[in-house]
Amino acid sequence: QVQLVESGGGLVQAGGSLRLSCAASRRTFSTYAMGWFRQAPGKEREFVSSISGSSGTTYFADSVKGRFTISRDNAKNMVSLQMNNLKPEDTAVYYCAAGLAYSAWQMARNRGNVDYWGKGTPVTVAS
Secondary structure (H helix, E strand, O other): OOOEEEEOOEEEEOOOOEEEEEEEOOOOHHHOEEEEEEEOOOOOOEEEEEEOOOOOOEEEOOOOOOOEEEEEEOOOOEEEEEEOOOOHHHOEEEEEEEEOOOOHHHHHHOOOOOOEEOOOEEEEEEO
């Protein structure tokens, strides 16, 4: 069982930045993939970014490449998403995800390849 708690969401103007963080409860944090997904009102949940446990290999959705960065601190059981140059279309609830049985690459390919979800943190980007 893994509990994930997100923080850092809020309201920001277009062009601004936010940093989301996710704290994981499981002690073997460094062994599994972590990721971020988002869901805008009326839309399906979509992949944003993922990072592997060991090598730190990262993956990003095309819509956020060059603007978002994902990182993890295995000593603190935390993963972060730095979001720069935010756009109104980035407005969504952002969910932290853990993939114990899935690689970061698999999480990027299918939102079903997630074992645990956080409750989400809302991000609103005003134009």
